[in-house]
Amino acid sequence: MPPKQVVIIGGGFGGLSAARRLRHEQVVLIDRTNHHLFQPLLYQVAMAALSPSDIAWPLRTVFRSQPNVRVVMDEVLSVERAGRVLHVRHSAPIPFEVLILAPGARHAYFGHDEWEESAPGLKTMTDAVLLRQNMLLAFEEAERRAEAGSRERLTFVIIGGGPTGVELAGALAEIGRKAMGPDFPALRLEDLSIVLVEGGPRLLPGFSPDLSAKAATALTRMGVTVRLDSPVRKVDRGSVTIGTEVLPATNILWAAGNRASPLLGTVGVPLDQSGRIKVEPDLTIPGDPWIFAIGDAAHCPGKDGAPLPGLAPVAMQQGRYVAAIIAGGVPPEQRRPFVYRDRGMLATIGRARAVAQIGPVHTSGVFAWLLWCLVHIFFLVGFRNRVRVMSEWIWFYLTFKPGARVLFERPHGFEQDPIVQGKRPS
Ligand SMILES: Cc1cc2nc3c(=O)[nH]c(=O)nc-3n(C[C@H](O)[C@H](O)[C@H](O)COP(=O)(O)OP(=O)(O)OC[C@H]3O[C@@H](n4cnc5c(N)ncnc54)[C@H](O)[C@@H]3O)c2cc1C
Incomplete structure (x- = not known):
């Protein structure tokens, strides 16, 4: 049997864990950035305690010794399930046999x-x-x-x-x-x-x-x-x-407030109030046993029935779980439901x-x-x-001297205004 063509959207905690476990498949890992980001320490970059490069690692370097993984830096715009292709911003559509959706979430402003x-x-x-x-x-x-x-x-x-x-x-x-x-x-x-x-x-x-x-x-x-x-x-x-x-x-x-990636809206399956896909017990989307959603993109009930929280260990365990199903070619009827092991x-x-x-x-x-x-x-x-x-x-x-207190040149547009709220440097 030829190796499966697996496409993973997102090189965050979920996508990275899945890709690392898939050693014999042809894997395409697409991320709109060139790095894996360790979000739990982002606040230390924001507060000038750490430098950006301390908490990010280039995806190409992560997979340097795993030649079955092709890293593509691009943004996925939509998922076309019927044609089994992804439409991306900068290159030709990317086909897939098996898809793992791991695009994470963004902060939300409750409708404002x-x-x-x-x-x-x-x-x-x-x-x-x-x-x-x-x-x-x-x-x-x-x-x-x-x-x-x-x-x-x-x-x-x-x-x-x-x-x-x-x-x-x-x-x-x-x-x-x-x-x-x-x-x-x-x-x-x-x-x-x-x-x-x-x-x-x-x-x-x-x-x-x-x-x-x-x-x-x-x-x-x-x-x-x-x-x-x-x-x-x-x-x-x-x-x-x-x-x-x-x-x-x-x-x-x-x-x-958090809201899952807007990309999930293009998949054409029910979403919860936070924009996450309501996944089956094996983390597949309804009606397709070879499209999975994991991490912050998935609404997956835990033992108490409430959706599992948006945490790195949840995404990592889910990434490993779907990788095992894909690597083993496990048919839907033989899959055990995903169970989160809460380590605190x-x-x-x-x-x-x-x-x-x-x-x-x-x-x-x-x-x-x-x-x-x-x-x-x-x-x-x-x-x-x-x-x-x-x-x-x-x-x-x-x-008590934080090491990353470097201020770049004052961004264009901030010259007059002491309150520098919200504007992104152009
Ligand atoms: C500030 C902060 C602090 C946190 N602290 C903790 C903590 O202390 N402990 C903890 O367990 N969890 C923490 N979390 C939560 C944890 O980081 C997330 O639950 C986890 O990152 C989810 O993993 P994921 O793989 O689903 O998504 P992510 O890790 O967010 O990865 C998603 C990836 O998809 C890429 N992507 C998104 N959209 C597209 C697209 N359209 N095309 C291509 N690529 C795309 C992104 O660039 C990103 O690399 C924190 C989160 C934040 C933001």
Whole structure:
């Protein structure tokens, strides 16, 4: 039997895990970027603690020693199921026998896409570099104004109290107060304000209530103002409206809401409210045993019936599961349903502070933080990146001097405006 032609859309956690396991098939891996991105550490790039190249690894290098995988850098525009081809932006249509959809998700603005302009989110490397640029420019501008005798509050508002919001708030508090403070002599620490806004009753809703409370207490101690039960009604350039209260903001960061890739809308199967494909128990799409959807693209119920969360381990386990089916040529009637093995959740709050929930064990503080560091180093792709990230963390731990605080030339369009919200460098 000739090897199967397998096409994978997306070189993220799901797509990469699947491709690595498919050693005897002809695999085409399509991604619109040239790298695998370690999203769990994106917030550290956004907060200038790590450099972009520390958390990304070129897909061509990953598959250098796996010649059955052809890497194509292109954007898939639509899936034509009847003709079994993919339409891509820059080249001829790409045919497939077996397809794995792993295009991930993007942040969503609950029907208010116009908010993105004022409150950029964090999903890609471009997003992280934009947030870093915004943060560094805001500090520079505040310093300039303070030197000129005008005291203004430097307020960062982070919307969304999930892991990304908590991590951003913690990192900003540390970098802002301990690292930036000494470097900006005209700024007073009391002029820096960090507000974390969450619509629900607690932070980290995926964690147990005791760990949510610990995260809120730790952030408050670090100087972050935590606002719970505060659904955001409006986001404007320079302000966030909660109920009738208008909160002035120098910088707004969006860490709420996710929506699966719009590409999934072209597949022609039912989607859930978050745009994910409602997959069969073997992660195939309804009506086609050789098209799979995995990771953030899939709505796959867990043991409790609720959809599995958008987490890297879910995507990786699903990638390995579909690769085993494809490699074994397992017919639909012989496939065992996908079962997620939950090995726990971790979220970091700051230097030597994290929360961990591993089965019945709930822990916080230094031990959880060390565990968080180990797990993240272990799952980073590329030995060089592991060494670099570890050395950056040790350096920051000892000196409080983050290593990636480089501001590129002021992007076109920012010359006049001190509030650098949302605009993408052209
Ligand atoms: C800021 C942040 C922090 C996170 N922290 C954690 C954490 O601490 N722990 C955890 O477990 N999870 C975390 N996650 C979630 C985790 O990263 C995702 O669940 C995981 O990346 C999903 O994997 P995936 O393969 O489905 O998609 P992704 O990893 O997002 O990969 C999708 C890939 O598809 C490509 N792509 C998209 N559309 C197209 C297209 N049309 N054509 C071609 N290529 C396309 C993208 O470029 C990307 O490379 C975090 C996510 C973010 C954004």
